[in-house]
Amino acid sequence: MLFGTNLDRAQRFNRRVVLETIRVNGPLSRADVARLTGLSAQTVTNIIDQFKPAGLLIEKPRRTGGRGQPPIDLVINPSAAFSFGISFDDRRLVVVLLDLGGEIRGQAELPVAHPTPGVILPLVEAAVNQLVSKTKISPELIWGAGVVMPVLVSQGHPTALGPSSVPDWQDFPVAEKLRERLNMPVFLDNDATAAAIGELLFGAGRQFSDFFYIYLGVGVGGGIIISSRPYRGAFGMSGEIGHMMSVPGGRPCPCGNKGCLERYVSLSAADAAFREQPETFAALDLDELYKGFETKNPRLMNWLDEAAEHLRNAIVSVENLFDPQAVILGGPVPDTVLDALIERIEPSLISVSHRQGNASSRLLKAETGLDSRVLGAASLAIFDSMTPDFSVLKKEAIEVE
Amino acid sequence: MLFGTNLDRAQRFNRRVVLETIRVNGPLSRADVARLTGLSAQTVTNIIDQFKPAGLLIEKPRRTGGRGQPPIDLVINPSAAFSFGISFDDRRLVVVLLDLGGEIRGQAELPVAHPTPGVILPLVEAAVNQLVSKTKISPELIWGAGVVMPVLVSQGHPTALGPSSVPDWQDFPVAEKLRERLNMPVFLDNDATAAAIGELLFGAGRQFSDFFYIYLGVGVGGGIIISSRPYRGAFGMSGEIGHMMSVPGGRPCPCGNKGCLERYVSLSAADAAFREQPETFAALDLDELYKGFETKNPRLMNWLDEAAEHLRNAIVSVENLFDPQAVILGGPVPDTVLDALIERIEPSLISVSHRQGNASSRLLKAETGLDSRVLGAASLAIFDSMTPDFSVLKKEAIEVE
DNA sequence: CTGATTAAATCCACTTATTGGATTAAAAGC
DNA sequence: GCTTTTAATCCAATAAGTGGATTTAATCAG
Numbered sequence: 124m125l126f127g128t129n130l131d132r133a134q135r136f137n138r139r140v141v142l143e144t145i146r147v148n149g150p151l152s153r154a155d156v157a158r159l160t161g162l163s164a165q166t167v168t169n170i171i172d173q174f175k176p177a178g179l180l181i182e183k184p185r186r187t188g189g190r191g192q193p194p195i196d197l198v199i200n201p202s203a204a205f206s207f208g209i210s211f212d213d214r215r216l217v218v219v220l221l222d223l224g225g226e227i228r229g230q231a232e233l234p235v236a237h238p239t240p241g242v243i244l245p246l247v248e249a250a251v252n253q254l255v256s257k258t259k260i261s262p263e264l265i266w267g268a269g270v271v272m273p274v275l276v277s278q279g280h281p282t283a284l285g286p287s288s289v290p291d292w293q294d295f296p297v298a299e300k301l302r303e304r305l306n307m308p309v310f311l312d313n314d315a316t317a318a319a320i321g322e323l324l325f326g327a328g329r330q331f332s333d334f335f336y337i338y339l340g341v342g343v344g345g346g347i348i349i350s351s352r353p354y355r356g357a358f359g360m361s362g363e364i365g366h367m368m369s370v371p372g373g374r375p376c377p378c379g380n381k382g383c384l385e386r387y388v389s390l391s392a393a394d395a396a397f398r399e400q401p402e403t404f405a406a407l408d409l410d411e412l413y414k415g416f417e418t419k420n421p422r423l424m425n426w427l428d429e430a431a432e433h434l435r436n437a438i439v440s441v442e443n444l445f446d447p448q449a450v451i452l453g454g455p456v457p458d459t460v461l462d463a464l465i466e467r468i469e470p471s472l473i474s475v476s477h478r479q480g481n482a483s484s485r486l487l488k489a490e491t492g493l494d495s496r497v498l499g500a501a502s503l504a505i506f507d508s509m510t511p512d513f514s515v516l517k518k519e520a521i522e523v524e
Numbered sequence: 525m526l527f528g529t530n531l532d533r534a535q536r537f538n539r540r541v542v543l544e545t546i547r548v549n550g551p552l553s554r555a556d557v558a559r560l561t562g563l564s565a566q567t568v569t570n571i572i573d574q575f576k577p578a579g580l581l582i583e584k585p586r587r588t589g590g591r592g593q594p595p596i597d598l599v600i601n602p603s604a605a606f607s608f609g610i611s612f613d614d615r616r617l618v619v620v621l622l623d624l625g626g627e628i629r630g631q632a633e634l635p636v637a638h639p640t641p642g643v644i645l646p647l648v649e650a651a652v653n654q655l656v657s658k659t660k661i662s663p664e665l666i667w668g669a670g671v672v673m674p675v676l677v678s679q680g681h682p683t684a685l686g687p688s689s690v691p692d693w694q695d696f697p698v699a700e701k702l703r704e705r706l707n708m709p710v711f712l713d714n715d716a717t718a719a720a721i722g723e724l725l726f727g728a729g730r731q732f733s734d735f736f737y738i739y740l741g742v743g744v745g746g747g748i749i750i751s752s753r754p755y756r757g758a759f760g761m762s763g764e765i766g767h768m769m770s771v772p773g774g775r776p777c778p779c780g781n782k783g784c785l786e787r788y789v790s791l792s793a794a795d796a797a798f799r800e801q802p803e804t805f806a807a808l809d810l811d812e813l814y815k816g817f818e819t820k821n822p823r824l825m826n827w828l829d830e831a832a833e834h835l836r837n838a839i840v841s842v843e844n845l846f847d848p849q850a851v852i853l854g855g856p857v858p859d860t861v862l863d864a865l866i867e868r869i870e871p872s873l874i875s876v877s878h879r880q881g882n883a884s885s886r887l888l889k890a891e892t893g894l895d896s897r898v899l900g901a902a903s904l905a906i907f908d909s910m911t912p913d914f915s916v917l918k919k920e921a922i923e924v925e
Numbered sequence: 926c927t928g929a930t931t932a933a934a935t936c937c938a939c940t941t942a943t944t945g946g947a948t949t950a951a952a953a954g955c
Numbered sequence: 956g957c958t959t960t961t962a963a964t965c966c967a968a969t970a971a972g973t974g975g976a977t978t979t980a981a982t983c984a985g
Binding site: 124125126127128129130132133136137140141143144159160161162166275331332333345347349350354357358359360361362364365366367368370371378379380436439440441443446447448473474475476477511513516517 | 525526527528529530531533534537538541542544545560561562563567676733734746748750751755756757758759760761762763764765766767768769771772779780781837840841842844845846847848849874875876877878912914917918
């Protein structure tokens with residue numbers, strides 16, 4: 124439904140525009156911000172004055188060199204706000220504390236045997252409280268927490284298409300329950316979307332406004348960034364690249380179709396190739412698998428070749444459908460595996476992105492590394508508070524501060 | 525780049541919100557609009573007063589029945605604005621005059637042998653002038669013209685990946701040249717995107733904010749509507765569903781890959797099946813082909829079965845990637861062909877859109893029919909002037925009225 | 926038939942963010 | 956030491972949305 128806006132909302136929007144412009148474009152003077160945003164210098168001054176009490180911006184000493192009065196450079200104060208990232212599956216729970224600059228300030232990791240809500244929620248609460256007291260950050264600087272778990276998320280709630288490794292969470296109101304316990308805004312998202320947002324804020328996506336993030340994990344998912352915002356689809360389930368048809372009539376998939384990409388390109392598929400057995404859809408021994416990659420196990424090297432073929436076709440489709448600035452490959456796999464895949468895929472990609480004069484590499488490796496998942500989770504709250512989204516103009520939108 | 529907004533832009537945005545809300549939601553009182561948009565009743569009154577001089581809105585007699593003072597219903601005046609649609613290929617040129625209600629007020633159709641700019645531009649100018657004088661509409665009510673031709677459009681200019689049926693237009697500044705001749709805003713777009721916008725404004729897409737339009741023509745293209753706006757990709761070439769890989773290692777495609785969907789699902793592919801010959805990539809005899817469909821030619825019926833298979837896989841991928849509210853199938857093909865395809869595809873579609881409780885049909889037939897292309901072209905200017913887009917808030921945005 | 930009730934539309938004074946022009950400040954150039 | 960240039964700020968003006976009060980016009984209850 125459409126909505127109108129007003130003076131209030133417009134300023135809230137402008138505040139975010141100013142903040143995000145400074146965050147992305149490095150040290151910037153008030154005059155620079157005015158030029159970049161189209162706002163008047165006076166307006167920029169006013170808005171920046173509003174940020175001062177919260178300490179969100181740091182003024183650097185006047186920079187000399189050119190003519191005229193030297194500008195005062197502004198940068199984001201990384202210690203002005205914090206966010207928690209929470210990630211778990213059927214093996215472990217990870218909680219990280221991220222600052223506004225994208226640095227990890229604290230981390231807790233716990234083994235988990237039975238990831239039921241009754242077990243996980245208290246553990247999360249304890250870990251968060253412990254991190255707060257250990258790092259001595261003041262609670263009002265915490266903008267929120269993001270949660271990622273191995274489920275699909277539709278309209279804020281966990282859902283699943285096939286069997287799940289965390290079945291107890293189906294339709295459980297995670298965000299609400301955690302909000303009550305932690306007393307801060309809580310966001311739940313798909314792993315791929317969260318990782319894409321993490322990459323957008325702090326990683327390889329920083330330079331792009333439109334990219335497709337491929338999250339290679341136990342399955343394979345996609346996070347879509349359009350106009351510097353996540354696109355979650357009409358029902359929150361977009362980006363399911365793993366269930367694109369890769370081999371007509373191929374391997375059966377729990378989703379009900381045959382030949383889905385995920386059955387060929389995923390850690391689960393790699394594991395099957397490694398063990399020379401069909402996929403079991405049970406918990407994987409990831410350490411074993413990582414070791415196999417490290418020792419260049421021939422079955423895994425073989426799998427890499429095959430996986431690259433399948434993935435290339437999927438990327439061609441993605442490029443042809445989205446025409447993004449880049450496709451970014453990441454997820455909880457060793458860097459060497461990502462490199463190996465990219466090396467095999469890139470040279471022979473033909474799509475609309477193959478345009479003349481486009482010499483730049485279109486398939487990039489994610490920068491957030493093995494922790495992309497939990498870093499993505501942590502970036503959800505920061506993203507929500509900082510982005511000059513359309514919805515900021517809406518009445519229901521949430522206050523930046 | 526980010527941009528700020530101001531009071532001025534905010535009102536421009538609100539004006540469009542009010543107008544579009546009334547256009548879509550039928551007769552609405554000022555109070556209704558206030559409730560739907562979140563604007564105050566006073567603001568709605570003010571904005572509607574601004575539209576009165578231009579005659580954009582019509583007040584219907586007070587509606588009685590309920591308690592309280594009866595509301596005054598408002599509807600869009602279809603005769604308050606007009607737009608031209610211009611479409612040509614290597615066979616014919618079509619120019620239509622559309623009103624704000626989506627009705628065709630006038631139409632001109634001319635055969636074309638050599639569609640060079642030198643031939644087409646004067647013909648268009650003459651046709652437009654003739655339609656203006658014949659329908660006696662006043663020139664200041666014309667919001668603009670949209671152009672569609674068989675090329676890909678990237679950043680406002682014609683480009684091509686493979687061979688083109690209108691090679692003389694490569695990188696030709698169509699919009700600029702026509703703007704000079706017609707003295708009105710001119711928009712150039714891909715056929716699929718234009719048809720999708722037409723469907724969004726006046727067709728099956730009216731009820732949706734997120735859908736994928738499949739344009740089945742000589743080739744097959746896709747128009748993406750996200751949040752009620754077209755998504756053209758980072759470089760304007762999104763939606764190229766025709767070059768998704770359908771058969772690994774399959775029929776060679778001029779794009780450089782093998783097994784592209786378009787080599788199996790398109791009028792060109794149908795024609796090849798009809799003639800039992802490989803594709804020639806020369807001009808098709810469409811009338812012959814249409815006749816073949818009408819007489820239920822067995823080779824074409826066979827092609828329908830095969831095409832449906834390929835198209836189904838592509839739609840599964842599209843649904844899994846975009847999670848749209850619907851996929852709409854249209855283009856310059858007989859209704860019976862669209863029906864036949866949908867009938868074969870729909871029942872066995874499995875994707876994330878296959879969610880529980882989603883009984884609604886996900887694959888729909890376009891409503892704009894055979895003329896989807898030129899109607900889409902005509903809707904470009906109307907869309908540009910009416911939609912409460914993000915960009916309206918920008919300094920550079922164009923005035924509504 | 927009359928007064929109470931309900932809802933729409935408008936009137937009016939007020940608030941507030943942005944703006945544009947003027948002013949001040951601080952450097953470099955000549 | 957004066958001029959030029961640029962940044963940042965001061966100040967009065969502008970204009971759109973808001974909230975409360977008022978007017979208008981219908982239905983409902985007695």
